[in-house]
Amino acid sequence: MRKYNIAVVGALGAVGREMLKTLEQREFPVEVIKPLDILSNAGTEIIFQGKPVVVQAAETGAFKDVDIALFSAGADASKILAPIAVAEGAIVVDNSSAWRMDDDVPLVIPEVNPDALSWHKGLIANPNCSTIQMLVALKPLHDQYGIKRIVVSTYQAVSGTGQKAIDELNQQIQDYVSASPIRSNVYPYQIAFNALPHIDIFLENNYTKEEMKMVHETNKILDKNISVSATTVRIPVFRSHSESINVEMKKPFVLDEIFTILKSAPGVVVVDNPAEAQYPMAIEAEGQDSVFVGRIRRDLSIENGLNLWVVADNLRKGAALNAVQIAETLVQKNLL
Numbered sequence: 001m002r003k004y005n006i007a008v009v010g011a012l013g014a015v016g017r018e019m020l021k022t023l024e025q026r027e028f029p030v031e032v033i034k035p036l037d038i039l040s041n042a043g044t045e046i047i048f049q050g051k052p053v054v055v056q057a058a059e060t061g062a063f064k065d066v067d068i069a070l071f072s073a074g075a076d077a078s079k080i081l082a083p084i085a086v087a088e089g090a091i092v093v094d095n096s097s098a099w100r101m102d103d104d105v106p107l108v109i110p111e112v113n114p115d116a117l118s119w120h121k122g123l124i125a126n127p128n129c130s131t132i133q134m135l136v137a138l139k140p141l142h143d144q145y146g147i148k149r150i151v152v153s154t155y156q157a158v159s160g161t162g163q164k165a166i167d168e169l170n171q172q173i174q175d176y177v178s179a180s181p182i183r184s185n186v187y188p189y190q191i192a193f194n195a196l197p198h199i200d201i202f203l204e205n206n207y208t209k210e211e212m213k214m215v216h217e218t219n220k221i222l223d224k225n226i227s228v229s230a231t232t233v234r235i236p237v238f239r240s241h242s243e244s245i246n247v248e249m250k251k252p253f254v255l256d257e258i259f260t261i262l263k264s265a266p267g268v269v270v271v272d273n274p275a276e277a278q279y280p281m282a283i284e285a286e287g288q289d290s291v292f293v294g295r296i297r298r299d300l301s302i303e304n305g306l307n308l309w310v311v312a313d314n315l316r317k318g319a320a321l322n323a324v325q326i327a328e329t330l331v332q333k334n335l336l
């Protein structure tokens, strides 16, 4: 079996570390692992498959011997470094928002639109974490009933902002307990014991960029005719995003059928037993590969309306796992 030289760019970040772990856990056929990060972090040692590996600088020349480069170093780094990596012969799977809406770049969730990989030109984009988990759950319903409109509200973990936000929530909790002053550097306000209806920057239309990502990415990946209205909220949870999703379908449905479809959908686990108070929760999704769906019930206020509660680990299916699955699909379909 052929093995591949894999670079992880942003290897010391929250997603980069999860990518390395995911490659190990899924036994991706790695010949050489090349952790890359910003120059100031070069020289740091990480452990991969039980052996120490030194982090190198992500710069021109670093991708010459690389088959696949998994990028998670932020949009600014991706804009500069991804074209360099492609020119040096690597296929890039980019986690940032830099290339997602580029017409020449497939935006892929392997359970939803794997065929888009066939037209890649060296650069493939990983969707936003909140879009990924929503579309893994909604794709089988769209296939069966046709989705007309989605109204989604998210409850997003701080790890979605990266390692510095994880550290900030930890620090604020400790400062609160010890009655010390609480400082906010990553977020505009205290995140501990709070909810911020503000993810990414505000746009001219008064939506945030995160909210509009959910709109545009859904249209690019699933169907350009679906209307999406999103409200994205940061909450003081370390890992896993939760989403309240209201869907209006074109065709009528029987609720039992929805359960059957979701139970056999790839990547989905149904957790829905109100009698036993069982539903998806962030703390149970942490470290898991699946998208968990529960609170499945008819929207009583509208014809063909459905409500769902969807939870997934943002660092895992929302980022690292989806990128590694893309790499696996490239290998399986001989698209390297």
Ligand SMILES: NC(=O)c1ccc[n+]([C@@H]2O[C@H](COP(=O)([O-])OP(=O)(O)OC[C@H]3O[C@@H](n4cnc5c(N)ncnc54)[C@H](OP(=O)(O)O)[C@@H]3O)[C@@H](O)[C@H]2O)c1
Binding pocket: 009, 010, 011, 012, 013, 014, 015, 016, 036, 037, 038, 039, 041, 058, 071, 072, 073, 074, 075, 076, 077, 095, 096, 097, 127, 128, 129, 159, 160, 161, 162, 163, 164, 314, 315, 318, 319
């Ligand atoms: N976290 C999530 O759930 C999630 C989900 C989907 C997509 N993403 C995307 O993935 C990317 C990384 O997110 P993250 O949460 O892992 O952030 P993070 O924890 O801040 O990690 C980013 C890493 O990249 C490094 N870096 C910064 N500039 C670089 C450069 N020019 N070249 C190489 N490395 C550089 C950072 O170093 P320093 O810390 O020293 O600056 C850090 O080690 C972002 O684009 C984010 O939008 C994240």
